[in-house]
Amino acid sequence: xxxxxxxxxxxxxxxxxxxxxxxxxxxxxxxxxxxxxxxxxxxxxxxxxxxxxxxxxxxxxxxxxxxxxxxxxxxxxxxxxxxxxxxxxxxxxxxxxxxxxxxxxxxxxxxxxxxxxxxxxxxxxxxxxxxxxxxxxxxxxxxxxxxxxxxxxxxxxxxxxxxxxxxxxxxxxxxxxxxxxxxxxxxxxxxxxxxxxxxxxxxxxxxxx
Amino acid sequence: xxxxxxxxxxxxxxxxxxxxxxxxxxxxxxxxxxxxxxxxxxxxxxxxxxxxxxxxxxxxxxxxxxxxxxxxxxxxxxxxxxxxxxxxxxxxxxxxxxxxxxxxxxxxxxxxxxxxxxxxxxxxxxxxxxxxxxxxxxxxxxxxxxxxxxxxxxxxxxxxxxxxxxxxxxxxxxxxxxxxxxxxxxxxxxxxxxxxxxxxxxxxxxxxx
DNA sequence: TCGCATAGATAGTTCTACTATCCGATACTG
DNA sequence: CAGTATCGGATAGTAGAACTATCTATGCGA
Numbered sequence: 243x244x245x246x247x248x249x250x251x252x253x254x255x256x257x258x259x260x261x262x263x264x265x266x267x268x269x270x271x272x273x274x275x276x277x278x279x280x281x282x283x284x285x286x287x288x289x290x291x292x293x294x295x296x297x298x299x300x301x302x303x304x305x306x307x308x309x310x311x312x313x314x315x316x317x318x319x320x321x322x323x324x325x326x327x328x329x330x331x332x333x334x335x336x337x338x339x340x341x342x343x344x345x346x347x348x349x350x351x352x353x354x355x356x357x358x359x360x361x362x363x364x365x366x367x368x369x370x371x372x373x374x375x376x377x378x379x380x381x382x383x384x385x386x387x388x389x390x391x392x393x394x395x396x397x398x399x400x401x402x403x404x405x406x407x408x409x410x411x412x413x414x415x416x417x418x419x420x421x422x423x424x425x426x427x428x429x430x431x432x433x434x435x436x437x438x439x440x441x442x443x444x445x446x447x448x449x450x451x
Numbered sequence: 452x453x454x455x456x457x458x459x460x461x462x463x464x465x466x467x468x469x470x471x472x473x474x475x476x477x478x479x480x481x482x483x484x485x486x487x488x489x490x491x492x493x494x495x496x497x498x499x500x501x502x503x504x505x506x507x508x509x510x511x512x513x514x515x516x517x518x519x520x521x522x523x524x525x526x527x528x529x530x531x532x533x534x535x536x537x538x539x540x541x542x543x544x545x546x547x548x549x550x551x552x553x554x555x556x557x558x559x560x561x562x563x564x565x566x567x568x569x570x571x572x573x574x575x576x577x578x579x580x581x582x583x584x585x586x587x588x589x590x591x592x593x594x595x596x597x598x599x600x601x602x603x604x605x606x607x608x609x610x611x612x613x614x615x616x617x618x619x620x621x622x623x624x625x626x627x628x629x630x631x632x633x634x635x636x637x638x639x640x641x642x643x644x645x646x647x648x649x650x651x652x653x654x655x656x657x658x659x660x
Numbered sequence: 661t662c663g664c665a666t667a668g669a670t671a672g673t674t675c676t677a678c679t680a681t682c683c684g685a686t687a688c689t690g
Numbered sequence: 691c692a693g694t695a696t697c698g699g700a701t702a703g704t705a706g707a708a709c710t711a712t713c714t715a716t717g718c719g720a
Contacts (some may be wrong), residue, residue, distance in 0.1 A: 243664085244619055244665080244666075245666065245667085246665065246666080252678095253546075253547055255666095255709090255710080257709075257710050257711070258664090258708085258709065258710080259610055259708085260667085260668080261529055261669095261708075261709060264668090264669095265708095266468040267552060273667090274717095275667095275716080275717060275718090276666095276667075276715085276716060276717080277665095277666050277667040277668075277715070277716050277717060278665090278666060278667075278716090278717060278718080279666080279667070286641055287591075290590055291591060293545075293547075293596065294587040294590070294591055296499060297545040297546060297547075297587075297710095298545055298583045298584055298587045299482075299503060299578075300542050302707075302708090303707075303709090304707090306548070308716065314676090320654070320658070321654050321658050322523045323657065324605050324650065324651065324654050325651075328647045328650070328651070331643075331647070332459055332644075332647070333509050333640075335533060336502075336506035336507055337462075338462050338502075338506075343607075347640065355648065357494075358652075359652075360649065360651070360652035361649050361651070361652050361655040361656065363651065364653060366648065366651060367646075368644045368645075368647040368648045369547040369644075369648065371507075371544075371640060371643075371644040372641060372644035372645060372648065374506070374507045374640070374641040374642060375507055375637050375638075376536060376641065377642075378503040378506075378507045378633075379502070379633060379637055381499055382496075382499060382500060382629070382633055384523070384629065384633045384634075384637075385622070385631065386621070386630075387617055387618075387634050387637070387638065388561075389613075389617055390610070390613050390614055390638065391641075392615075392633075393609060393610055393613040394638070394645050395643055395649070396609070396612060397606035397607075397610045397642065397645075397646075398606075398642065398646040398648065398649040399646035399649045399652075400605070400606055401602055401603060401606045401646055401649070402600070402601060402646055402649035402650040402652070402653045403649075403653050403654075404598075404599050404602040405596075405599055405602075405650065406650065406653040407597075408595060408598055408599055410657060411477055411595070412595070414520070418641055420591070420593065421593060421595075421596065424587075424588065424596065425591045425593075425596050425599075426590055426647075426650070427597065428584050428587055428588055428593070428596070429596070429603070430599075430643055430646070431580060431583070431584040432581060432584040432585065432588075432603055433547060433578075433603045433606065433607065433642075434540075434639055434642075434643065434648065435541075435577045435578075435580040435581035435584060435640070436577075436581060436603050436604055436606075436607035437607040437610055437611055437642065438537045438540070438541070438575075438577040438635075439564065439569055439571050439575065439577045439578065439581065439588055439607065440569065440604070440607040440608045440610070440611035440612075441533060441537070441610075441614065441615065441635070442534075442537070442569070442570070442571050442572065442575060442577070443532065443567075443568075443569035443570050443571060444527070444611045444614075444615040445530050445533050445613050446530065446570040446571075448615055448619060449528075449529070449530050453696080453697070454696090454697070454698080455696065455697080461706090464678090464679080465680080465696095465697090466678070466680070467677085467678065468680050469698080469699080470678060470679085472698095472699095474677095479696045480698095482698090484685075484686065484697090484698095485697070485698080486684075486685045486686060486696095486697055486699075487685085487686060487696095487697060488697085488698070496661095505677095507690090511676075511677090512676075512677065512678095515677090543703095564673080590684080592685075642690060
């Protein structure tokens, strides 16, 4: 198929496909002439994956590129692929991530991790983002919300265990790789949407009674 | 205090404070002369809240403005404030949210909501975003990840119930309002960070054994 | 053969979140 | 009380992200 058909079948404009090609998110088609190339099903699937990561998962184009590069790297262990996916879904650091209040919040997060026995890389960006959130709650005088911390941790543990099981249940290693990425990115979108729905329900119940 | 001190104490540049004033995120100080105004503690707290929403919660400035307007509206019921906060943390719709596959995914989400007995507004954007995620998983051939759906729903339910309880436990209505907003926005940041940490742990355990 | 599609390059657009500059007025400093 | 710094308010400019449009040679299909 040529670029026009790829565009039609994926719903992505030709100009945008060219942009993704330039940016290295989509591999080039196989050239048949100086200004002709054909694309296959793999390109169509890749394009759908890109749109899912960007539109549903909220990844930046740069983040999606890194994830896709990791997916394409056959030598990369699953565990490291997970790290790449995590980095891509994680928002950049808050600007003031270094003062005393932040260090205190960081100690609190590390204590939680230690108590749970979670094996976590000390430099993980997720540790930093959790710290940002704890610090912000304290800075805003909302420390009582930290009473939810263990509920969050329980939920995170259950969800993560279930997700890992689902992905590792797959026979084909290539499908495991896809599963790690889609599970991380789309799973986050799904879980946060469901949390809001459940909040809506809880709020409706409390208001009524 | 004048704008320079407000800037120094909040860590936000004078230019940015002026920008927030223009954008209506921060109320004007009380003028003492044609070109002088003083700001109080409320301004400092508001500024910290803005930075938490934007930097930690990832809200856009426009989203933060809407949330803050809702916070300032004393007549707005808590339940509706929650809706405003939800809208602000929810990313815009995926561009192709309307085809047959999307309708099928939507039915699936509605079935889940029905089975759980969740009381949800039919037009809630969270329903749409959950649908986007389910649709994307199916479109990518990752339907087995939907096996995690009930785990997600369980987790969402537990977390939401705990959050609502924490907020409603407050005596002061004004603090409830703050709690709804910070709980929704910062809670999301915290939960997603913890999920990634738990995934890291689960992955480390599986790899080792 | 003629008109439309294509590859590749380059330039332009839109939006967001700031950042910088300017002006006239006011406040501190010695 | 002169001089300098800071202020509020207005306006304009900037940087980055994610496209989008245009251009120039080709090629391809009827």
